[in-house]
Amino acid sequence: MRPFGEITELAAERAGGIDRLEDSLLKSRASSPTEIAAIPDDRILSEMSRRVFHAGFSWKVVDAKWEAFEVGFFGFDPNACAAMSEETFDALLKNKAIIRNGAKVRSVALNARFVLDLAATHGSASRAFADWPDTDYLGLLNLLKKRASRLGGQAAMRFLRSIGKSSFITTGGGVAALIREGVLDKAPSGVRDLQAIQDAFGDWQSESGRDFTAISRILAMSVAGADAGEPGPSSVYITPSLTQRQRETPGLGGRQDAGAQADSTLAPQAGG
Known part of the structure; x- marks a missing residue:
């Protein structure tokens, strides 16, 4: 398992430079507890x-x-x-x-x-x-x-x-990077593998000061076909509440009773 600084350099090279890497991480950063x-x-x-x-x-x-x-x-x-x-x-x-x-x-x-x-x-x-x-x-x-x-x-x-929430996701490029670094020898399949990942992330966090989300994305981006399977900015969103959208969208309508609500149809809209 190499130092995380070296993995970050590899990800930056694939991303087109450290500034582009940091910009990508900023768009899908972990949130604070507040x-x-x-x-x-x-x-x-x-x-x-x-x-x-x-x-x-x-x-x-x-x-x-x-x-x-x-x-x-x-x-x-x-x-x-x-x-x-x-x-x-x-x-x-x-x-x-x-x-x-x-x-x-x-x-x-x-x-x-x-x-x-x-x-x-x-x-x-x-x-x-x-x-x-x-x-x-x-x-x-x-x-x-x-x-x-x-x-x-x-x-x-x-x-x-x-x-x-600060998190890692066990798929795509991130898993490939963990295998490359010797943390895993195959795709994770149980608690022991997940514990090995958490332990490695803890070490890299202590070294780099980055949260688990940033570490997870850097690992994915350090592999050819960067970020494969790792949710990027378009996958990180919270849908506004229905009442908020009712205030902001004329004609969306008010809350209905349970039976009518279950049968309602609205024009589909893409999330995120």
Whole structure:
């Protein structure tokens, strides 16, 4: 495992210079705990749900339908989603404006209850994620795997990246770089491999002063076909709340009752 300064030099060379590398990192930087804690919990649930629906489906299709998801799931209000009735669930499965996967639709209600549980303990779910030590990334992944619904593995990693949490993602160029550096001998497949990655990231963080997100992206960009599989700036976003978009977009309309909301269709808009 070489010093991280050398890996950064390799990434800068592939990026076209250190300034271009730093500019790319700035556009997808990790957020501060204060910034994460300021995210409303309906946006936390929205991003959890987006990553759940991304898994196994075309991201472009999911994102194009996300406006309809926001309407169908009450703007991802945790209290409303946690109390989802069977009638609303059935209506969502008939709603052609969203992706009608029963297990994933059900996961929204389950994750809403998880968000409410975090809020009851920490004041808000966003505060719980903000306060979690960056050095215990695996502990946070384990929390999501055990207590959330369908948020294991890369879905959890991508969710954490989307809300600005310092994170690594085990895919594409980043994994190739970890194998090149001797941290792994193959694609990660279990807790031991993830622990080896976290340990290596901890060493590189101590050396470079960079957070896990920056380290993850530099590793990916140090490999030919830079950033392959590593979410860049266009993948890091928080969708504005439904009520915020209603204020900003004439004609978007107000909140509807559960049954009507589940059957609503809006013109698809690309997320992010």
